[in-house]
Amino acid sequence: MSGLKEIASNKSFGGYQKVFSHDSTSLKCNMKFGLYLPPDCDTNKVPVIYWLSGLTCTEQNFMTKAGAQKYASKYNVILVMPDTSPRGVNIPGEDDSYDFGSGAGFYVNATQEPWKSHYHMYTYVTSELPEIINSNFPADPDRQSIMGHSMGGHGALISFLKNPGKYKSVSAFAAICNPSESSWGQRALSGYLGDDKTLWAQYDATKLVSNYNGPPNDIFLDQGSSDEFLEKGQLNPQKFVSACKEAQVPVILTMRDGYDHSYFYIATFIEEHFKHHAKYLGISSS
Numbered sequence: 001m002s003g004l005k006e007i008a009s010n011k012s013f014g015g016y017q018k019v020f021s022h023d024s025t026s027l028k029c030n031m032k033f034g035l036y037l038p039p040d041c042d043t044n045k046v047p048v049i050y051w052l053s054g055l056t057c058t059e060q061n062f063m064t065k066a067g068a069q070k071y072a073s074k075y076n077v078i079l080v081m082p083d084t085s086p087r088g089v090n091i092p093g094e095d096d097s098y099d100f101g102s103g104a105g106f107y108v109n110a111t112q113e114p115w116k117s118h119y120h121m122y123t124y125v126t127s128e129l130p131e132i133i134n135s136n137f138p139a140d141p142d143r144q145s146i147m148g149h150s151m152g153g154h155g156a157l158i159s160f161l162k163n164p165g166k167y168k169s170v171s172a173f174a175a176i177c178n179p180s181e182s183s184w185g186q187r188a189l190s191g192y193l194g195d196d197k198t199l200w201a202q203y204d205a206t207k208l209v210s211n212y213n214g215p216p217n218d219i220f221l222d223q224g225s226s227d228e229f230l231e232k233g234q235l236n237p238q239k240f241v242s243a244c245k246e247a248q249v250p251v252i253l254t255m256r257d258g259y260d261h262s263y264f265y266i267a268t269f270i271e272e273h274f275k276h277h278a279k280y281l282g283i284s285s286s
C-alpha cells in the first residue's frame with residue numbers, strides 16, 4: 001500500500017466524514033474509501049465498523065444516503081466504507097454490466113482470467129483495508145465489526161463466518177444469503193471462480209455457517225418484506241436461517257413490513273444495527 005491521500009473532509013456530528021484514496025496492493029489499482037472519524041477519537045482508540053455496499057455502489061452511496069454519521073458519532077465508532085470493486089483496471093467488458101465487473105466485485109478473490117489479477121475484494125476488505133485503518137487511524141484493532149447491504153450483506157456474512165473472532169459482530173440488510181442459488185450470485189461466482197462449486201461454497205454464507213466454530217454471537221439479518229429482489233429469489237434469508245438453526249448458530253431475522261431494497265429502508269433502521277454492534281463492541285452511547 002502506498003500513497004494514502006485525503007481527498008475530502010467534512011465536519012459532521014462533531015466528527016469528520018472523509019474520503020481517502022490509495023494504491024491497493026491486493027487490487028493493483030488506485031482505490032477510494034470513505035471514513036467517518038467520531039469526535040472522541042482525538043484522544044482515544046475507538047472501535048471500527050466496516051460497511052460493505054451492494055451492486056452498483058461506490059464508497060459514496062452509504063456515506064451520502066444512510067444517515068449513519070449521526071450514530072457513528074453517538075456510539076463513538078469509526079466507520080469504514082470501501083468501494084465495491086477494483087476501478088479502471090482496463091479488463092475488456094469490466095463496465096458492461098451492473099452485476100458483474102466494476103461495482104460488483106462480490107467480495108471474492110477471483111481465480112479466473114481475466115479477473116484474477118485484480119478482483120481480490122475479499123483480501124482487500126478483510127486484510128488490506130483493516131491494516132491501513134489500524135496503522136493510520138485511532139482504531140482499536142481488537143474491536144471491529146462488519147455490516148453491509150445486499151452484495152455487501154453477503155460480503156459481511158462471509159467475512160464474519162470465515163474469520164471466527166476477527167469481527168465482534170455482524171449485521172446485514174437484504175443480504176444475498178445463498179449466492180450459489182441466486183442468479184446474481186451464480187453469474188458472479190462462475191465468472192470470478194469458474195465452475196468448481198466447492199470453491200463457490202467458500203463464499204456462500206448458507207454453506208459456510210455449517211462449519212462456523214467461532215464465539216457465540218447473534219447474527220443480525222434485516223429484510224424488507226416488499227423488497228423486489230427478495231421476491232425474485234436473489235436474497236434467500238430463510239435458507240440462511242434454516243442453515244443457522246441446523247448448525248446451532250444464533251440468528252435474528254427481522255422482517256420490515258412494506259420496506260423495499262433501497263437506502264430509504266436502510267436509513268430507517270440503521271440505528272438498530274449500531275445498537276447491535278455497540279453491544280458486542282462494549283460501547284454505550286454518549
Ligand SMILES: N[C@@H](CCC(=O)N[C@@H](CS)C(=O)NCC(=O)O)C(=O)O
Pocket residue numbers: 053054055056057061065098149150151261262263
Ligand atoms: N440497478 C439494479 C439494482 C441495483 C441495486 O439495487 N443496487 C443496490 C444494491 S444491490 C444499491 O444499493 N444501489 C445504489 C443505491 O441505491 O444508492 C436494477 O435496477 O436491477
